[in-house]
Amino acid sequence: MGNNDNNMTSLQRFQNLLRVLFQFDASDLDFGIYRILNYKREQIDKFITTDLVNRVEEAFAKHKSEKRENIEKELEEARDDLCNKLNNNVITPEGELKPEYKNTNIGQKYLNILARKREIENIDEIKNQVYNDLNNFFSRYYEEGDFIPQYRYSIKGHKYAIPYNGEEVKLYWANYDQYYIKTGMLFRDxxxxxxxxxxxxxxxxxxxxxxxxxxxxxxxxxxxxxxxxxxxxxxxxxxxxxxxxxxxxxxxxxxxxxxxxxxxxxxxxxxxxxxxxxxxxxxxxxxxxxxxxxxxxxxxxxxxxxxxxxxxKDYFIHKNLKKFLSEQLDYYIKNEVLD
Known part of the structure; x- marks a missing residue:
């Protein structure tokens, strides 16, 4: 991804990966699939540079707004509960619970809500993690200029799996469900x-x-x-x-x-x-x-x-890449992001 990869933000790394996946470095080629990519180049670039960022920001803004409103209400109720059951001086002007009350049940409840509030305020860190996870997900299917749709499952001793529905014999190969396209004929003037x-x-x-x-x-x-x-x-x-x-x-x-x-x-x-x-x-x-x-x-x-x-140049066209990536993303989120 380049020598300056360590200096990039998580968003920039993911955007760079998408540009590689969509063959931005081959924009000068005007034949085969490259002609189609060039035709859609501006639309793809707009998605990478603008639409992607806007969608993530909108999703987090909605999440942040809803959560902040709820957490503020919970925190206010917990603060009132503390003051009513203990005294009005249990909380410092900075909103911290005084040490002598931290081990009480009501104090623990307040601290948990306060921690959740601060997590919401650190939403940028969560966004960075989302971009990192997306980058890791798509990177695992990209190898030396090719997009390789391998079914990955974290099973002990096995890195990959294949779709299997109980058939007696199952034939499978690395580029299963893909069409091979050769862009040109060798050795012509x-x-x-x-x-x-x-x-x-x-x-x-x-x-x-x-x-x-x-x-x-x-x-x-x-x-x-x-x-x-x-x-x-x-x-x-x-x-x-x-x-x-x-x-x-x-x-x-x-x-x-x-x-x-x-x-x-x-x-x-x-x-x-x-x-x-x-x-x-x-x-x-x-x-x-x-x-x-x-x-x-x-x-x-x-x-x-x-x-x-x-x-x-040659390439493969997947018969249903959206279905494949959707299934793999679902597994990736459940087993490697949330696990």
Whole structure:
């Protein structure tokens, strides 16, 4: 969630998590589910920044108002009862019960009501706890860029459970009740315009040496090590890529020892951008490719990120996510918040 997570309020942490869940970092992508999210982006952001806060404030304001009115009445009655049965000097001007009366039954009753009153006055602490609980609840289903709907139950020796209604055989898998969606087809040419010129990204087969050791199981887009750049003519530039695992030296070169695959590819893209710009001498190509385009990224770097995402992004759509989360939230509140 970032290096400054410890300096954030509980509300800010939860808002950041929601922005991650709703793929705010992929706002530049305009295909598949990302196009739908972008279409709803303003509405989602309004809910996160304004509506969410207002709903919580309204709920607590109503709770606080009702409780405060009742508790004030109870406290006044308890105070009168103390004064009538003991004497008028049992309570200090600050509202505290004098020590010699604290162990009496009537004194204990007054102290309990006073403690409840102070709890209501500390409503902000309770609100913070609500945001923390919400953050913890949604975080448990989010892992390395994916939302994983796992049925969690705190049973000794078992972290998860599956829906089961007594069938003789039950088949179940991690992405049960979800549709798998692939956003793009790998290895197609990707083209974009740069002023009056055209840039083509093409993926070529990687030539690997026998016995070569790879440091990653995942594959990434890297520049072709034989002919990375080729000017087809004055108006067309071909940039070639390989899609393969990384060697140990490449992991160090790109500084991708940790993090998600998306963040690793973005680091590699930044390195590719610098290498390509360095190799281009023609100012009529270099300048427009280096100019800021979107999201504070240069045109070439933006297109590199989009190219990699379009060829590798995929996602799952849950058949009934609302039902799943409602059931899990009910269990979470009863067994981990109120328990």
């Amino acid at each position: 990707y083209t974009f315009k740069c002023n009056n010129h055209k840039v083509i990204f093409r993926i070529v087969a990687a030539k690997e040496e026998l016995g070569s050791k790879k440091a990653t199981k995942e594959r990434f887009f890297v520049l072709d090590d034989e002919t990375p750049l080729e000017f087809m003519d004055k108006e067309n530039l071909m940039i070639r890529f390989q899609y393969r695992e990384l060697s140990e030296s490449e992991v160090k070169k790109y500084d991708v020892a940790g993090g998600s695959n998306s963040s690793k590819q973005e680091k590699i893209n930044e390195n590719i951008f610098n290498e390509v710009i360095k190799q281009i001498d023609n100012i009529y190509w270099k300048e427009p490719l280096s100019q800021k385009y979107k999201s504070d990224l240069a045109l070439l770097q933006y297109q590199l990120n989009r190219f990699a995402a379009k060829n590798t």
